[in-house]
Amino acid sequence: MGGTGGAIRRRCALGLAVLAAGGLLAVAAPGEAQAAAHCSGRKVRTLPFSTGSVAVYKRDGYVCAVTLPEKPGTRRKMMVSVRARGGRPVVDEGRFTHRAGPVTVHAGQRCVWVKGSVARGSVSSGWILC
Numbered sequence: 001m002g003g004t005g006g007a008i009r010r011r012c013a014l015g016l017a018v019l020a021a022g023g024l025l026a027v028a029a030p031g032e033a034q035a036a037a038h039c040s041g042r043k044v045r046t047l048p049f050s051t052g053s054v055a056v057y058k059r060d061g062y063v064c065a066v067t068l069p070e071k072p073g074t075r076r077k078m079m080v081s082v083r084a085r086g087g088r089p090v091v092d093e094g095r096f097t098h099r100a101g102p103v104t105v106h107a108g109q110r111c112v113w114v115k116g117s118v119a120r121g122s123v124s125s126g127w128i129l130c
Contacts, residue, residue, distance in 0.1 A: 038102040039064035044129060047114060051121030054080060054114055058129065061108045066101040067116035073097055081115040084108075085127065089115075 041059025052069040067080040078100035079093035084107040092101045105112065111127035 038066055038099070039104070045114075045125070047116065047123045047125055049116070049118075049121045049123040052078075052116070052118035054116035054123055054125075056082075056114055056125075056129075058107075061106055062104055063107045063112045063114075063129065064102050064104040065114050065116070066099050066103075067118060068099050069118040072099075076119045077117070078119075079115070079117045079122075081113075083113045085110045085112070089113075 039057040041057040045056040047054040080101040083089035111130040
């Protein structure tokens, strides 16, 4: 009976250690975790600007982007846009607290142009991922 209680305590301790490690990772990079939760695929670019950044992901010919503010929590104007060469931009804009997007386009092998803004800060990539 004594061995069973020790095994349970060890499993609980291991579970708590895993949860704590996961929490530390989320605290270390909350914006990164938030972007990854909304765009699938491999992160291929981070486009930083004065008030935030745009995280760009690619998977199976699709490109996804999310704008993340440097200081989340305050409602402010945000925008993210992705345009595949030869296509129309897909845009998400409004007053948000944590992110604009995700927006996704099928780019195939075409270049994309990504834009993002938070309040007065903005970024425009030019043609990338060609």
